[in-house]
Amino acid sequence: MSILLFTIIILIGSYLAGLLGSLTGLGGGFVVIPLLTLILHVDIHYAIGASIVSVIATSSGAAAAYVKEGITNIRIGMFLEIATTTGALVGAILATYVPTNYIAVVFGCILIFSAISSLRKRTEIIVTHKNVLAEKLKLNGSYPGANGVVQYSVTRVVGGFFMMIFAGLISGLLGIGSGSLKVIAMDGIMRIPFKVSTTTSNFMIGVTAAASAVVYLQRGYIDPGISMPVVLGVLLGALSGSKILVHSKSSGWIRWVFVIVVTVLAIQMIYHGITGKI
Numbered sequence: 001m002s003i004l005l006f007t008i009i010i011l012i013g014s015y016l017a018g019l020l021g022s023l024t025g026l027g028g029g030f031v032v033i034p035l036l037t038l039i040l041h042v043d044i045h046y047a048i049g050a051s052i053v054s055v056i057a058t059s060s061g062a063a064a065a066y067v068k069e070g071i072t073n074i075r076i077g078m079f080l081e082i083a084t085t086t087g088a089l090v091g092a093i094l095a096t097y098v099p100t101n102y103i104a105v106v107f108g109c110i111l112i113f114s115a116i117s118s119l120r121k122r123t124e125i126i127v128t129h130k131n132v133l134a135e136k137l138k139l140n141g142s143y144p145g146a147n148g149v150v151q152y153s154v155t156r157v158v159g160g161f162f163m164m165i166f167a168g169l170i171s172g173l174l175g176i177g178s179g180s181l182k183v184i185a186m187d188g189i190m191r192i193p194f195k196v197s198t199t200t201s202n203f204m205i206g207v208t209a210a211a212s213a214v215v216y217l218q219r220g221y222i223d224p225g226i227s228m229p230v231v232l233g234v235l236l237g238a239l240s241g242s243k244i245l246v247h248s249k250s251s252g253w254i255r256w257v258f259v260i261v262v263t264v265l266a267i268q269m270i271y272h273g274i275t276g277k278i
Contacts, residue, residue: 018237048175087168092215104273111266172212
């Protein structure tokens with residue numbers, strides 16, 4: 001295969017990955033890594049390195065917009081970044097020593113979990129009772145709602161913090177945003193309103209990915225020839241997805257498409273990992 005054809009395939013595949021990731025809110029890394037490893041037979045470490053760079057690029061622009069709108073809780077984001085960054089560094093270091101077939105199996109399992117999580121209906125719960133630790137750390141906040149400013153409190157801070165360590169570890173190990181795990185920590189445990197948790201998670205993803213990117217860069221797993229077309233493709237796909245989402249009346253069918261695609265890729269990743277083909 002020529003370099004030109006290789007680059008074109010990555011561009012097109014990354015564009016579709018970014019498009020699908022933007023429409024579902026789970027990012028393009030879930031599709032980019034299987035594309036590079038299963039179809040183009042790229043070493044999974046280089047695929048993860050390229051995915052991490054694309055995660056940094058795509059999250060930065062969106063994060064800036066959400067911060068400007070006053071939805072993101074920067075204090076929560078910076079506090080939980082201690083956990084995710086620590087986990088990401090550990091995960092990135094582990095990735096250089098763990099056999100590639102094991103990484104493929106773990107990646108496939110996380111894909112299936114994320115696909116199932118994307119179908120879950122999220123119910124908005126505004127916590128009003130005060131948590132002592134949240135008060136001391138000044139994590140409670142507010143965001144602009146349809147009927148004025150909405151005040152909210154944060155609960156079970158310690159549980160959310162430790163869940164974020166695990167989310168960061170998976171992010172560093174697999175080169176993905178771990179959005180579904182962050183949702184468990186922020187929505188399920190800490191009871192942060194999902195509008196705030198989604199935007200704050202986006203704010204955190206870039207920093208988490210940057211931490212693990214340092215390790216991959218030092219190990220030589222970030223190849224410009226792979227990373228550049230991946231970043232361009234995912235960015236263009238994410239931009240197109242955001243425009244489609246604005247004019248789309250229903251995203252239910254989009255999520256089902258995502259679930260089917262991701263499940264097929266997950267099964268392939270697990271199979272290739274168990275048989276040692278990756």
